[in-house]
Amino acid sequence: MTRDLLTPEPGGWASGGQLERDLELTDADFARIRQLIYQRAGIVLAEHKREMVYSRLAKRLRHHGLIRFSDYLARLERQPEAKEWEAFTNALTTNLTAFFRExxxxxLLADHVRGRRGPVRVWSAAASTGEEPYSIAMALTEALGSRGGEAEVVATDIDTEALEKARVGVYSMEQIHKLDEGRIKRFFQRGRGRHEGLARVRPELKAMVAFEPLNLLAPSWPVKGPFDAIFCRNVMIYFDKETQARILERFAPLLKPDGLLFAGHSENFSYTTDAFRLRGQTVYVRQPRC
Known part of the structure; x- marks a missing residue:
């Protein structure tokens, strides 16, 4: 069994330009991690993600005073309901997001809901640290005018740490600097004093968004339709085709008959399921069932 334990050298580097490692990660450990995160979250970890896995999970091992990944994994498997599973999943989840990304x-969302009667509801299925659902809420407010406050955004994510940041709704000015000044004034409160350099989502916007943890692989979801639109962007790329198809089939009945599904820029579901048809650039519409 090949060991991935490097001998430390002065300066914090090992031969070959690799970072110093003080923890033992074997090939078998890495294979087991890939299997466990697939079972838990449907995430397919490629071989080249080994460095990422080491750096992210090393913090958990050090937290528990362990030096071997095998001991950490054994501890997890002995306790299938342990809180550490949440930390394990959070560590291996990628949270790359931004306000009004894509x-x-x-x-398109604004045009879809403008002038609609009745409640408007949108699901952000990979809410991360909140930038996407708050962007959706801003777009709905602008599109619906006086009825904007009646709209609801359901925001879910498997990463509980990211969701906690989203609930707080505080961002650095650097994170919101690409928004136009009108949106910043309307939807954010600038920090002063010890909060200088920060901006907080205004209470009326925050009230439109309900955050809840959700694993897309779970046998049941704590969300109820119907939704006018579902945003599930840059998530499916971490799943295999079978998992993608299964999730898409579950999305369809949660959408209104003309409901939209928004996908990420590198995702293509045209040949994954017949539950949706492509309407435009990474935007799909629910297909009517016979």
Whole structure:
């Protein structure tokens, strides 16, 4: 069995330009981690993600005073309901997001809901640290005018740490600097004094968004339709085709008959399921069932 334990050298580096390692990660350990995160979250970890896995999970081993990944994994497997599983999953989840990311989606959403009667509801199925669901809430407010406050955004994510940041709704000015000044004034409160350099989502916008943990692989979801739109962007790329198809089939009945599904820029579901048809650039519409 090949060991991935490098001998430390002066300066914190090992031969070959690799970072110093003080923990033992074997090939078998890495294979087991890949299997466990697939079972828990449907995430397919490629071989080249080994460095990422080491750096992210090393913090958990040190937290528990362990030096071998095998001991950490054994502890997890002995306690299938342990809180540490949440930390394990959080560590291996990627949270790359930004306000109005893939900006072309938001005018399409606004056009879709503008003038609608009855409640407008949108599900952000990979809410991360909140930038996407708050962007959706801003777009709905602008599109619906006086009825904007009646709209609801359901925001879910498997990463509980990211969701906690989202609930707080505080961001650095650097994170919101690409928004136009009008949106910043309307939807954020600038920090002063010890909060200088920070901005907080205004209470009326925050009230539109309900955050809840959700694993897309779970046998049941704590969300109820119907939704006018579902945002599930840059998540499916971590799943295999079978998992993608299964999730898409579960999305369809949660959407209104003309409901939209927004996907990430590198995702293509045209050949994954017949539950949706492509309407435009990474935007799909629910297909009517015979």
């Amino acid at each position: 900006a072309h989606h938001f005018p």
